[in-house]
Amino acid sequence: MKVSYRHISTSEDASFAIKEFCQPHFTNTFHFHRGYEVTLIVKSAGQVYVGNKVVNYDEGEIFMFGPGLVHCFSNDNLSVGKNENVHAVVVQFEADFMGKDFFETLELRNIKQLLQRSAYGIKFGNNHASLHQLFFQFQPNQQMKNLIVLLQILEELCQFNKEDGSIITDDSRKIQYKESDAEKLSSIFNYVLENYHHDVDIRTAASLACMNEAAFCRFFKRNTHKTFSQFVNEIRISHATRLLIGKDDNITDICYACGFDNVSYFNRQFKIHQGITPREYRKVFVVSNAGTPLLRVVD
Numbered sequence: 258m259k260v261s262y263r264h265i266s267t268s269e270d271a272s273f274a275i276k277e278f279c280q281p282h283f284t285n286t287f288h289f290h291r292g293y294e295v296t297l298i299v300k301s302a303g304q305v306y307v308g309n310k311v312v313n314y315d316e317g318e319i320f321m322f323g324p325g326l327v328h329c330f331s332n333d334n335l336s337v338g339k340n341e342n343v344h345a346v347v348v349q350f351e352a353d354f355m356g357k358d359f360f361e362t363l364e365l366r367n368i369k370q371l372l373q374r375s376a377y378g379i380k381f382g383n384n385h386a387s388l389h390q391l392f393f394q395f396q397p398n399q400q401m402k403n404l405i406v407l408l409q410i411l412e413e414l415c416q417f418n419k420e421d422g423s424i425i426t427d428d429s430r431k432i433q434y435k436e437s438d439a440e441k442l443s444s445i446f447n448y449v450l451e452n453y454h455h456d457v458d459i460r461t462a463a464s465l466a467c468m469n470e471a472a473f474c475r476f477f478k479r480n481t482h483k484t485f486s487q488f489v490n491e492i493r494i495s496h497a498t499r500l501l502i503g504k505d506d507n508i509t510d511i512c513y514a515c516g517f518d519n520v521s522y523f524n525r526q527f528k529i530h531q532g533i534t535p536r537e538y539r540k541v542f543v544v545s546n547a548g549t550p551l552l553r554v555v556d
Contacts (some may be wrong), residue, residue, distance in 0.1 A: 273350035275395045283330040292351035294322045297392045300344035303332040307378040308426040309482045311491045317383025323376035346392040367415040378425035388413045441466040453492045454516045494530045501539045508535045
């Protein structure tokens with residue numbers, strides 16, 4: 258996964274970008290933009306990597322990323338083999354796409370606050386049907402109407418910002434990877450994502466970066482603001498939360514399925530990341546007969 262800058266490309270007669278993705282899986286890599294991005298997940302489930310954090314995403318959820326914030330969506334292994342395509346609608350715009358002082362007007366002060374908060378990444382829940390419908394009101398060659406729809410979406414997000422929008426990363430430092438380090442990080446991330454449910458060996462990770470273990474530990478901490486073991490555990494816990502609410506497996510089986518080989522250690526790590534034990538986490542969810550969670554925990 259090469260970390261790269263992505264230019265926000267717009268058509269000749271539009272000042273912001275609207276993109277719709279329908280494909281077997283997410284193919285984008287770790288990247289960032291100079292502008293803002295709002296993404297509606299219409300269909301898919303997995304993990305999204307934002308800055309130096311990993312959180313789950315589900316159908317119907319909306320994410321907002323500010324300028325320079327590294328992010329990447331990845332399909333969950335649990336979805337593999339279901340023959341279900343990813344479906345997402347993405348809107349991207351520069352801070353000054355309507356002029357330098359557009360968001361400084363009094364009428365748009367709430368949107369300005371939303372944009373400022375998006376510097377940390379914001380995750381919105383999946384219970385806003387009216388907001389979802391707005392994403393499908395964008396139409397080709399309807400620039401003025403599309404602009405109005407975008408402002409409506411931002412206004413709606415402002416309403417949900419405090420009550421439902423959860424900040425993803427609390428680290429104000431942007432994770433900006435040097436281009437020379439991108440390929441090393443790419444191989445490391447891929448290695449963890451493909452092997453988290455098995456043994457993940459720091460020696461193997463270091464060899465992928467062509468470093469000895471000591472140098473690798475310094476390199477990884479400098480670039481991600483966390484240790485390699487912390488990153489591996491974060492990936493494993495994110496998968497564990499999905500298994501706890503998506504399956505009836507007992508906690509011991511989930512522990513091993515996520516790559517942990519010790520239930521006590523799994524429980525401790527889960528509480529560090531989620532604030533409660535796996536058993537308590539499962540109890541928090543009220544599940545309907547159809548298996549849809551009615552009460553959500555911010556993860």
